[in-house]
Amino acid sequence: MTSFTRPRGRRRLRAAAAAGLAFALGLTACSTGDGGLDQNISDDEQIVIGAEQEPDCADWIATCAANIWGSYTMRIPTLPRAFESRKTDGSWELVPSDLLTGEPRVAIAEGGKQTITYSINPEAQWSDGEPITGEDFVYTGLQIRDGDDIFDKSGYSLIESIDAPNERTAVVTLKTSTGSWKKLFSGDYSVLPSHILKSEDRAEMMKDGYDFSGGPWKIESWVKGVSVTLVPNDNYWGEKPKLKKVTFQFITDTAAAFLALKSGQVQALYPTPQLDAMSQIKAGVPNTNIDVDTDSGNLEALWINNAAFPFDSLAVRQAFAHSIDRPAIVERLYGQIGVEQVQQSFLTPLNGVYAREDFSRYTRDLEKVEDLMMDDGWRRNEEGIWEKNGKPAEFRITTQSGNQRRELAEQILQKQAGEAGFSMKIANVAGADLFSSVAPKGDFEVGLWTIIDTVPEPDLGSSFRSDAIPGDDNGFSGINFTRANIPGADGLLNTVARTTDDKERITKSHAAEKLIAEAVPGIPIDTVPNIVMTSSKVKGPVEVNPAEGPFWNLEAWTLD
Structure with missing residues (x-):
């Protein structure tokens, strides 16, 4: 199953085959052998939700907590926010x-x-x-x-x-x-x-879970590799949960998750639109409510390492953008559920008022590729691959291994890039490595992952400001994984973040968008739709919150 990852501050990463960062919580487990169901609680008082990823840690301010599923399953239900x-x-x-x-x-x-x-x-x-x-x-x-x-x-x-x-x-x-x-x-x-x-080592105390809460739910247990179980926080001052227990069962295989939903072993799923998931969604699932929301905060994009050969050349980045047929990719990946829109900005629909469509200039145009590459001193070698100073235009594309949808996208991109004279090799890695080491350390040329806007506030700065490039100077805490250093953009992005005049924010954001599109630090592909599936027995205000996910109001859910 896929997922997303959102770099913090602006967005979290949801890695493919899920956003792929796994948390490890070391609380006392109360495994019942049936996915976490407590036999002492009636069936109309507890539910099981299929979770496609297990977080890496529960220290929510640390780099290990990039996985959005950690927020869905633990942080948002248990900790207060202003x-x-x-x-x-x-x-x-x-x-x-x-x-x-x-x-x-x-x-x-x-x-x-x-x-x-x-x-x-x-x-x-x-x-x-x-x-x-x-x-x-x-x-x-x-x-x-x-x-x-x-x-x-x-x-x-x-x-x-x-x-x-x-x-x-x-x-x-x-x-x-x-x-x-x-x-x-x-x-x-x-x-x-x-x-x-305050008197403890926060990272050590929280990374494997915690028993305190300031939200409607408490973490009862985290059984590594199996599940996270929540129970009501009796001292919560707001709306109390109507259910007595919610278990998030980790099911990382899409087919297994759908089977569990059909059989009644789980009552809800929030699947990333994998190929087999979309075909089943199109066909419909008996006794299941399915909601598809295309106006999400999930941006899937190609993230280009601007400091790595051959993409340390602006002309090569622009030529690569003209080698890709993005509408064909979107149609192949999401056409089954009616998603056809190509994303032309790094701002998602959640912050659409601040966005422009400057990336619309990049359509597949092989003549334009030829002009850009030749003007930059490249010539085709005997294999038809661009070459300059004896070095061919070879590069790797990297995402989390095991994600069928992303792997199909890579295959399409590989063919398109090859026809344009680029040699693209697929070099996928484990999800736990992608955002903990590969992306922060810049050990990639092109990355394929999804980033999630977590608040309805524009902030491209954390992804593209030069001072957000992770390195020794900032303790690798930045999320400008593309190593982009775009002349003139830092000031605009800082103004967008700091000004209290919304008209000025829009103006400066549009100006920054133009510079970003000209520099091509990456290439937006599509807005990944939100899909929430619930058993017809689940009642309550089930709705995806594009910033906080599908379980933001879990305390109001009930079972028929």
Whole structure:
């Protein structure tokens, strides 16, 4: 089964065959041998959900926690956030969560410093009964700003100070104003309990799971390679779960997952659209509700290592973009479920108002390939492959091994690139390696993976700013895996992130989009649709939240 991975700060990675990063939680397991069902709880009080990936760790601010399935199964259900993505007048927006009493007070001082004052709900408490306080904001913010092995410090690097003037107040002072301030303590990150973690090694204590909670659910167990089980947090101050237990059973094979759904062993799936999954979805599954949402926050793209030969040449990147027939790829991969739209921006429909369609200039044009390559000093060798200074235009394409849909895409791309004079070799790796070492260290020429917008806020900066290139200087915490250094883009992207004037954000974002398309740090292919499948017995407001996934309101689900 496939999945996505989203780099944090802006997006999480969902790797193919699933986003492929696996978490390991070492809580006391209560395996029942039947996928996690508790025989002491009636069948109308518990459900099993098929999960196509197992996370790598549960230390949510560390680089090991890039896998989106970790957020779906554990972080979002168990930890509080300042803002949540909720639908307002038909569009998804960031709104204050029940952790806060309402909108924070925001002030911009002379000189540009921005102060954000959070007022914490007096009823908010951790599962051990201790109140959630301003000190929890202080602890969390400084762990991200000052810590090592942090996936993305975007926004947090602007923090000048965080104070807790009283138990129910947190005051964050930023060195400069930012229009993206709502992403602090939200999106990919959640508030952590200072009273539990401040004297501990956070990474060591959380990586294999935790028994505290500030959300509607608690982690009861994580059986490695088998399942994660959630139970209600009795001390949650908001809406209490209606189910007594939810088990996420790891089923990484698409066919096995569909069989489990048909047989009633699982009651819900959130499958990545693999080839065999799409054919079954088209045919329909008995007693199953299927929702396909094409306006997702999931962007699948080719990510080009701009520092690696032969793509250290702009002309080669542009020529490669003209060698690809993207509409044919999208039709072959998703035509069965009616998805035909080629993505022309690195911003997804979730942030479409900030996007342009500048990549529409790159259509398959072999004459254009010839002109670009020859003008750059390349000539065809005896095998018909472009060559320059004795070096052929050879490169690897890398994704997570075992993903049939991605492997088919690679085969199509390999044929198209070969016809254009490029020698493309498929060199896939294990999912656990793709985002933990291969991409951060730049050990690839072209990567194929999906990135997910996790908040309805535009931020291409974490993917394309030059200071987000992972390396020794930043502890490999950046997610500019393409090593892109686009003249003029950094300033525009920083303005998009920092300005509080939305019109200016749109203008600067459009300008940045144009520069990115000219530089071709990668090539967007399509928006991967969200597909949620639930047994007809599942009741409640089942709907995919493009930022928080399909299980964002799990506490409201029931069984008939």
